[in-house]
Amino acid sequence: MMRSSVLIRRMINTDYEGLVCLWKKFAGNTMTGADSPEGFRGFLGKNGGFCFVAFVNDRIVGSVMAGHDSRRGYIYHLAVDEFLQGKGTGTALMSATESALRNAGIEKAHLFIYSDNMAIRFYEKTGWHRRHDIEVMSKVLIGEQYLGTRTEE
Ligand SMILES: CC(C)(COP(=O)(O)OP(=O)(O)OC[C@H]1O[C@@H](n2cnc3c(N)ncnc32)[C@H](O)[C@@H]1OP(=O)(O)O)[C@@H](O)C(=O)NCCC(=O)NCCS
Structure with a gap:
């Protein structure tokens, strides 16, 4: 899939380090065990067909992970590097993962987002x-046990 100089492809195990680099930039992207x-490898092993990365010149600049339990789909780690935001990459990543879930027969997907995250507007715009x-x-x-902090999802 091509979108100007941004390429989107399925996520693979060796993307891990580049992804952690990207995720650490965003407070809204909680990192857990x-x-x-x-x-990461375990999740990709089960759900690799629903996880995508965006990259420019071999550098990872966007991600989305998703999986399903055969009833509902769940979305995690949608992120686009700040320099590229507002150019359609988030929409393209979500479209790739939503299509993959739809093709697997999943009727509905859910995601968790902190109630003060501005990305809620993004999701509303994308349906x-x-x-x-x-x-x-x-x-x-x-x-x-639960500490009431943003260290969990
Ligand atoms: C949310 C995010 C992935 C969107 O990626 P993006 O590539 O900028 O999104 P797009 O360019 O496809 O935007 C699509 C639409 O949503 C809007 N939008 C995107 N991010 C927005 C935000 N934070 N607030 C309000 N509107 C936003 C865009 O303006 C655009 O609207 P338009 O079509 O009217 O121009 C990106 O802002 C991001 O990485 N945020 C930080 C990480 C995060 O919080 N992720 C969610 C965790 S649940």
Whole structure:
């Protein structure tokens, strides 16, 4: 897939370091134990067909990860490097992952986003709607209990 000089392709294991570099730039992109090298490889092993990177001249400048449990799709780690924002890369990444989920027969996808993240406007523009009828509940199964900080998703 080509979009001016921005190329989008499926995510692969060796993208890991470039992706961590990108994700660390954004407070809204929480990094958890699932983002360890093993966690990353495990997720890609199951869901590689739904995860995409954007790159310019071999440098990773955008990402989206998604997976499904055969009922619903879930989106993680959408990010576009600041210098490239506002040029359609986020839309192209979401379109790639939404198409892949749709082709797998997934009828609906969800994502979690901090309520003060400006990216909510981006999602609304690209067809996502906010839910006012649902609260998210979480339970830590491995590691520290909930600390009320932004170190979890
Ligand atoms: C959200 C994000 C991926 C959007 O990527 P992008 O490449 O800039 O998006 P696009 O260029 O495809 O934008 C599509 C539309 O959304 C709008 N938009 C994008 N980001 C926006 C923002 N933060 N606030 C308001 N509108 C935004 C664009 O203006 C554009 O609108 P237009 O079609 O009327 O011009 C990018 O801003 C980002 O990486 N944000 C930080 C990481 C983050 O918070 N990710 C979400 C974690 S849940």
